[in-house]
Amino acid sequence: MSRDEDREKFIEALCAPGLADIVDLVCWVEDGEGGPTAYAANSVGRVRLHPDRPREVVSGQDPIGSEDPLAFLPYERELADPSPARSTHNAYPLAATRLLSFFADPDRSPDLAVVHTPRHFFPEEGGHVGEHGSLDVIQSRAPFILSGAGVRRQGYVDAYARLVDVGPTLAHLAGVPEDDLRDAKGEALDGRPQLQYLQPGTRPSHVIGILWDGAHCSDLLHLAETGELPGVARLVERGVALRGGAVAEFPSITLTNHTAILTGIGPGRHGVMGNVYYDRATGERVVPNDESTWHRSAEWLHPAARTIFEMVGDHLPADAAPRTASIDEAIDRGADYSTMAVIRASGESGADALDDALPDPHSSAFVRNRDYLADRYFRWCLRVDDLGLQQVLDLWADPALAPRLTWWANIVTDGGHHGGGPRSEMARDSLRQSDARLSVFLDQLERLGVLDDVTILLTADHGFETSSPEVTGSWRPALDALGIPYRDEGPGFVYLL
Structure with missing residues (x-):
């Protein structure tokens, strides 16, 4: 047969x-x-x-x-x-x-x-x-909020983008020419920079991409409009939020779309088909999205895939370090500073090395409902995000030494939405928590006098529905x-x- x-x-x-x-x-x-x-x-x-x-x-x-x-x-x-x-x-x-x-x-x-x-x-x-x-659309709809220097102030608009557009938009803002938004074979990316939301001829001093893993797009925008996410509201006031968000690649799974965001190409080209898949060429079951392998996820990228860290790095002097930074992101190939690189250098497994550095969740300033700490995944996510905030604040202690491109991944939103489903109190707690961390960072940029000079793009890797x-x-x-x-x-x- x-x-x-x-x-x-x-x-x-x-x-x-x-x-x-x-x-x-x-x-x-x-x-x-x-x-x-x-x-x-x-x-x-x-x-x-x-x-x-x-x-x-x-x-x-x-x-x-x-x-x-x-x-x-x-x-x-x-x-x-x-x-x-x-x-x-x-x-x-x-x-x-x-x-x-x-x-x-x-x-x-x-x-x-x-x-x-x-x-x-x-x-x-x-x-x-x-x-x-x-x-489907709700599980595939991620937020797309573009804010700051060079962005048209349009507020909430009835439009959409794709997640493969996020990386090219960030790379363009960071100075990569449009004719170099290509993979390692020289082929054009699947995504395109969203120029219609940018003011021609303006260029930010720095570019910051922020990912809230699994953040439910419509609920996030609703909470921002009703005053429950003041940090997100600050971004929207200074730019544009697409009500249709950004359409994820299929499957609307974490690593498939982290990779699509950071390479500008879909899974058939970058090779990360999901959090678990089978490789006929090697006869192996691949499980990149695991605490023990998270720090190695970029190893499964196809050679032709080119990350935005590599694109931006190719257009900045080698001595301008760190040119790029990747905070708590698995797909970090080419970044000058990377959380995952620190873990790899430790020689320990991803889970062990990260756990040694994670702060105590019970002493976190961002805990709201301590009952949710009983959920193991939520608790771990909170700890990762607390450490991530500290890393990004350290990188931005002196704007003169800050990376041209900073990518900052947050994951407690994924823990809250998995644990409670979208619109649950657990999910909304995770959104408020992430917003509080965002506000701390925005306040630091404002104190440093650079908030008006940077461009920030807030997104996610997928949406959520309740089973x-x-x-x-x-x-x-x-x-x-x-x-x-x-x-x-x-x-x-x-x-x-």
Whole structure:
């Protein structure tokens, strides 16, 4: 039996009506005369997707409700239908473009991607109350706030960008010419600098990118508008916030999108398919997003991928150190200063080396509800972010010695949203906590007299939806019954063996 025939059997099994509560979409790519074509299917039908024209229904009815990146806006519309129960009521922005990228790696891309329904609860396989990873708009919507020197003051606008645009925008602001926004092969990036939000002819003294891992875009903007995130509000007042945020690459997973942000290319080109995936070339299961391997994550980048640290470094004198800095970021290749480089130099595992340096969470000035410290992941995230703030304050003790490009990743927002789901008190506690750290940094820049000279871009790597404890189960028994060898990593990445 051919590989295509085996894949079809898997598609049919996964599209059975009995799995409709947990299987949102099954996605794959087929080669054709015009090149690769993306497909999506579920129990209601099958559709062919195109980047530049309307999708075509192949059988049944269209399983995709919309591809609108601005779906579920204004925020009240999202609140009225959180975690939609059916794909026909949901939106999947830039679906073909994102799927074609995801399936472009011959060694690391799976044969099929199974998208969990927003309400699927699967803690036995690593799931949480708050979930991300989907192709859908809410799990894929990350904040995009651009602020400061050279930025047009437009406030909140009904627009969107892509996460692959973040890195090129930062690199452009830091002085990289547009014709050098390319990978190591000289090919153009997938993302583009968002010039429409910048004032022509102006250039900041320094550029600062800030990532709040998993920060729910619409709730973050809502809290900023209602006065609960004064630090974010300060940024918006000095620039622009896109209500549609930035669309994540598929899957809307942490390391896939950290890498997409910092290289400007999608997973089919940078090679980091998810937090866990299979590499056919080596026969290895790759797990870069783990406390013990976090500091080594950049090792799995394809050689052609080029980070913004490398791009910026290529256009600044070698003695202008540190030209770039990477705080608590796994994808740090090329940074002159890097938290992960310090960990690697220690010779210890990532977990051990980092734990030795992390402050006591119980003495943190940013703890709000101490009950959340009982959550191991939330507690660890808080400690990492406290250390991250200290690092960025030290780097910015003297503006004359500050890096031209600073990248500062924060993760307690991921812990809060996983633990409680978006809009929960735990999630909002994590947003307020991160805002308080941001405010400390903004205050320092203001005291140093440089706040008006820098440009800051605040983003995240994905969004979040809340799962339902009533929607459980696994598709693996249906796949096992086929008797065809396979791997299911994630779960959701199906590799035929």
